[in-house]
Amino acid sequence: MPIDKKQEASAENKKRMILEVSRDLFAKYGFSKTTLDDIANAIGMKKTSLYYYYNNKEAILFDVIQNERKTYLSGLTAAIKSKSKICDKVLEYERAKIKYLRAAINPYDMTVSLYLEIKNKIQTVLEEIIKDEETIVKQIIDEGIKNNDIKKCDSNGLAKSIVTISEAIRYRELYNTSTPKVNQIDFSKVEKDIEFILKLLFEGLKK
Incomplete structure (x- = not known):
């Protein structure tokens, strides 16, 4: 018997609600402390x-x-579509990452330990996201080489290095911070550190 379209839409809406409520509970209480009972009760x-x-x-x-x-x-x-030069594109990409992180964590009173707990639970997905980021940065670099903005180089290796450096600086701040809450971390310092390294890097690659 075919599934009724209204039933299918209702199921999708219910699933969306489960994910939205779960996201809030995980952020507020942590993954390990949130139970399926908590999620079910919050949804009714x-x-x-x-x-x-x-x-x-x-x-x-x-x-x-x-x-x-x-x-x-x-x-x-x-x-990155709003910029034309390679360095500006990569800088805008980094700013967008930090902006997204701020927007994602600011509504929640989440401790750094809870944030790191959730991060460790989703390591496989994070690795996939890093690969996606490397692809985006590689495309920017390839475009820069094609437009003669920078010298020819190993765009794949350079993209991986940029993403690795970016991740290292961001998580250095998370692991070393004395601030208990993630939304209290001053990510402007992270942004400045990454910007300094990227400008230095692309200055050396200029034709």
Whole structure:
């Protein structure tokens, strides 16, 4: 028997609601402390009904991050379109990353330890996101080489290095901060450090 379109739409809406509520609960209480009962109660759904959509918390978290991934990458791609020069494009890409991070964490009173806990739970997805970022940066570099903005170089290796440096500086701040809450971290310092390195790097690659 074919699935009714209204039923299908209702199921999709319910799933979207589960992901939105779960995202808020994970951010507020942490992944380990949030239970399926908490999620079901917050939605006004029986736990048995929740199992129709997801078998466990890990599956919910995976879909939450995949949704965020789409929004995140779409934002990065849109940001770099406003610039023409290679260095400006990469700088705008980095600014967009930090802007997204701020927007994602500011509504939540999340501790640094909770943030790192969730990060460790989604390591596989984060690795996929890093590969996506490397692809975006490589495309920028290839375009810069084609337009004679910079010297010919190993664009794949350079893209990986830029993403690695960016991640290292950002997580250095997270691991070394004395501030207990993520939304209290001053990411402007991170932005300045990354900008300094990128400008130095592309200055050396100029033709």
